[in-house]
Amino acid sequence: MTMIDNALESTSLSPPARFLILGNGKKRHAKRHAEIIRKILEEHGGIIERFELGEPEPITDHNADMAIVLGGDGAFLRAATQVEGPPIPFLGINLGRLGFLADLSPEQFAQVCPALLQGQYQVTRHIILDCHLERDDTRESWRVANEAVISAGPPFRITDVELTIEGQAVATYSGDGLIVSTPIGSTAHNLAAGGPILVQHLPAVVITPICPHSLTWRPLVESANRRFELRCPNPSEGTTLIVDGYRQRPITADHTIVLKRSSEDLLRVQIAGHGYYRTLTEKLHWGRSPTRPRPRRPAKDRPKPPE
Numbered sequence: 001m002t003m004i005d006n007a008l009e010s011t012s013l014s015p016p017a018r019f020l021i022l023g024n025g026k027k028r029h030a031k032r033h034a035e036i037i038r039k040i041l042e043e044h045g046g047i048i049e050r051f052e053l054g055e056p057e058p059i060t061d062h063n064a065d066m067a068i069v070l071g072g073d074g075a076f077l078r079a080a081t082q083v084e085g086p087p088i089p090f091l092g093i094n095l096g097r098l099g100f101l102a103d104l105s106p107e108q109f110a111q112v113c114p115a116l117l118q119g120q121y122q123v124t125r126h127i128i129l130d131c132h133l134e135r136d137d138t139r140e141s142w143r144v145a146n147e148a149v150i151s152a153g154p155p156f157r158i159t160d161v162e163l164t165i166e167g168q169a170v171a172t173y174s175g176d177g178l179i180v181s182t183p184i185g186s187t188a189h190n191l192a193a194g195g196p197i198l199v200q201h202l203p204a205v206v207i208t209p210i211c212p213h214s215l216t217w218r219p220l221v222e223s224a225n226r227r228f229e230l231r232c233p234n235p236s237e238g239t240t241l242i243v244d245g246y247r248q249r250p251i252t253a254d255h256t257i258v259l260k261r262s263s264e265d266l267l268r269v270q271i272a273g274h275g276y277y278r279t280l281t282e283k284l285h286w287g288r289s290p291t292r293p294r295p296r297r298p299a300k301d302r303p304k305p306p307e
Contacts, residue, residue, distance in 0.1 A: 072096020
């Protein structure tokens, strides 16, 4: 493998290639598609090391070369933080609606599988964050692939979030909360809240206030190689830390949230013809000109159909 523009170019998978098949078994037809993919891989000489479509439990004891994840983007994110140990690349098979991270359909996978096993793909690196929720002498920790969000929660009064970077006070945001997003997560909650799109391989984070009670607070892009600390001095009863959309913990004034770049990156398989800007255009309609309906002529000016 050689490093090219933050992408790892792979020439082959050492035969026999070993795979994890993971995903959201609650998705419609997920088990059927998973069995089809298992069969396709085995027919091409692949070995299925683990086959798990249930609740995501940590996977540490594996020798897989690649993880195949079925579901939507949520399933992809869960799998990305589920598999521990030496990093392996992930390939998403979309069974959801958007499929921004899991951008191959089951039918497309069947077409590209031979090329995949011959190493005709790239592996792109994406930063992830370590998130620590600290209070007194206790600490809970998670890996963050998408974003960490402080949500004001009920009774939905204005919540202050204090941000420090490398020990330096940066701002106190007043509003409905704050998003700290990786580049992969920049097209999710961050984008909906008015934040910018970050190219996925950038070593950066974007900090975006949610409905700030100010005309001057704007999203902030910062190096990921920093230590970020968040505190809520007067949280509401329902103020919550939400990690990647599914891990939730209540926040009190005694909590400190620490975010820093993880020592490991997320590796993602990119198939030829499925580049980042194509995905932006096809999935989010980015960069397209607005369509303008053609004006209709009055009925009296329309040509009469032939008799």
